[in-house]
Amino acid sequence: VAKPDAILKADGVRRSFGGLTAVDVDHLEVQRGTITALIGPNGAGKSTLFNLLTGFDRVDKGTWSFQGKAVNGLSGHKVARQGMVRTFQLTKALTRMTVLDNMLLAAPGQSGERFAGAFARPVWRRQEAANRERAMDLLRRFKLDAKRDDLAGSLSGGQRKLLEMARSLMVNPSMVMLDEPMAGVNPALVQSLLGHITALRDEGMTVLFVEHDMDVIMGISDWIVVLAEGKVIAEGRPADIRSNTQVIDAYLGV
Ligand code: ADP
Ligand code: MG
Numbered sequence: 001v002a003k004p005d006a007i008l009k010a011d012g013v014r015r016s017f018g019g020l021t022a023v024d025v026d027h028l029e030v031q032r033g034t035i036t037a038l039i040g041p042n043g044a045g046k047s048t049l050f051n052l053l054t055g056f057d058r059v060d061k062g063t064w065s066f067q068g069k070a071v072n073g074l075s076g077h078k079v080a081r082q083g084m085v086r087t088f089q090l091t092k093a094l095t096r097m098t099v100l101d102n103m104l105l106a107a108p109g110q111s112g113e114r115f116a117g118a119f120a121r122p123v124w125r126r127q128e129a130a131n132r133e134r135a136m137d138l139l140r141r142f143k144l145d146a147k148r149d150d151l152a153g154s155l156s157g158g159q160r161k162l163l164e165m166a167r168s169l170m171v172n173p174s175m176v177m178l179d180e181p182m183a184g185v186n187p188a189l190v191q192s193l194l195g196h197i198t199a200l201r202d203e204g205m206t207v208l209f210v211e212h213d214m215d216v217i218m219g220i221s222d223w224i225v226v227l228a229e230g231k232v233i234a235e236g237r238p239a240d241i242r243s244n245t246q247v248i249d250a251y252l253g254v
Helices: 047-055 076-082 099-106 118-141 157-171 187-202 214-220 237-242 245-252
Strands: 004-018 020-032 035-039 061-066 084-086 174-181 206-210 223-228 231-236
Touching: 004 047, 004 206, 020 047, 020 084, 020 206, 020 223, 020 231, 035 047, 035 187, 047 084, 047 118, 047 174, 047 206, 076 084, 076 187, 084 157, 099 157, 118 206, 157 187, 187 206, 187 214, 214 237, 223 237, 223 245, 231 237, 231 245
Parallel strands: 035 206, 035 223, 084 174, 174 206
Antiparallel strands: 004 020, 004 061, 223 231
């Protein structure tokens, strides 16, 4: 469905693994400044689609543009520099680092992009200071600042999700893609996470997220896209999706 102000437009995005077509999306647009939910059964291709769009997996076919610029074929770091990021679960290596170091590692220029040599050093130092400041601002925002020197592995499930979100914001993106941001989170913290997501949207951020809890989806989404067997089978406002029998058969009924 065409959107009046699409921040992301994708066409003919396909990805197969062996004989299995994981993603086969003819057309997808995401409206700027909305919370859009991507829903569908397990194995529908949601995570694969995230990986493809953000440059962390390679498509077989397809083109997509972000803020009017073609970004298909770009590496994950280059896509992130254009302002589109996905969150990642903290790896084992990251759990052994402090919360603040996790943030600093997610800063722009941490992927071998930095200049080497003495000449560049003062530039770096200014960049480092700016990164630290941004990291601390974000940690305060997500109420993790008191944990800055704790190992990320010591955080609760909900705090880890907050850290994953905070890390993704280090590059100052225009759009964040959250893959099951509520998974493994204590119900008491779900409301707080949802509050952060809607606050980001209210500040103008575009949010695309994958979630299974229908109450959560219906409660915070401006738009819902339903994926089944790699294809977009329906999209619409929450009320329309709720009453769509095709969706109920493919997803809500299971
Ligand atoms: P979802 O996130 O909607 O649950 P995925 O995108 O993870 O679904 O997976 C879609 C399909 O692609 C599944 O059948 C899955 O087994 C398969 N798949 C995903 N990644 C790989 C991979 N790296 N190698 C082989 N098959 C994969
Ligand atoms: Mg998934």
